[in-house]
Amino acid sequence: MRIIPYVLIVLTVGLFLFLRKCIDQKVEKVTGKEIVRENEEILGTWASKSNAAFVMFRLRRDGTLNYSFIKYPATDTIKIIGKYEYVFSGSNPNYFPRLYTISDKGDTIFNYYVRYITPYNSTIDKYSRLILSPNNMFDTVEYIFYRIKQ
């Protein structure tokens, strides 16, 4: 009989998570926005801007990708629809997780290491950032993206 309170706690937590997931999915469907939870920080819309170009991409929960690119001084926006993969590299710290983005025609848009992503409960970062890097940990070339309000 002593086990019943523990079972109830587990059931309650499980129900909470299940209901939250259901509500998140419903809200995402209605609003068209990603509800980002812990360990899902990669999801959502990211953008970066320089004097040369503006890049924005949206990573959806279902693995689809929307990629927009403007190369200045032109103002035409190149829009690509495709898919993405977020691949973990195991325990080797020399290699960060990788983000592959592939267009629906099968062309690779980019294939970079995810050097840093603002953790869900971060109290350090004022803005949610995603840092992509073409090489591994010894690299200093990085592309910083910011999470965009959808």
Place this chain on the structure above:
Amino acid sequence: MRRIIFSYSLLFLLQILTGCDSNANKKAVKVEDLDKIIAEEARNAPAGPTRNNLSLNELINLSNCEDALCVQLLMKELASNFIHAKKGEFASLNRSAIVDTLGQENIIPLSTLYFTTDAGADWRIAHTIHKKEISDKLMSEFVTKGFAIQDSGYYYQTKAKAYHYTSSEFPGKMLYFSITFSPWGSKGLYLGANWTSYVFEIKNIR
């Protein structure tokens, strides 16, 4: 029973209230504010590595080394700019796109310092630069310190012609400068290298 129903109703209400709440989404920015935020973040960013290559004095000091321990001790002071990548290989933390003979851009360290680690091999320390502008700058530093060309000849280590420079300010030291595709055989970064490298080596002459 009522208490349980009440608890679960409360849980459900809490669920509704936190349904759209996401800490990550709270830190999102508006597209129109992106310029302002990038500028703000750049101002607050910590300082990164500041140097691309070693200086003349550092190369002279390194040329006095006769073993790996001595090189590592001297390079330890430059740890904020040069990383100890592997045994016998230091690479500058500053990287850039270097165009190879195929016209492809490779993002590699702007310079390296390699020294002999193979047992039985001749002792050698070479500072290799991957951009002409940086090489020219370092060479002008040598010229300012009185280094003048004395001789030239094929240098088997770089598989290219090496120009020999000496200076009365640094007696017993000779700079070997070569422009090559093979700065250090087939080791580390230079395994299959096909970009132009500028190699600086200080030899001790007696």
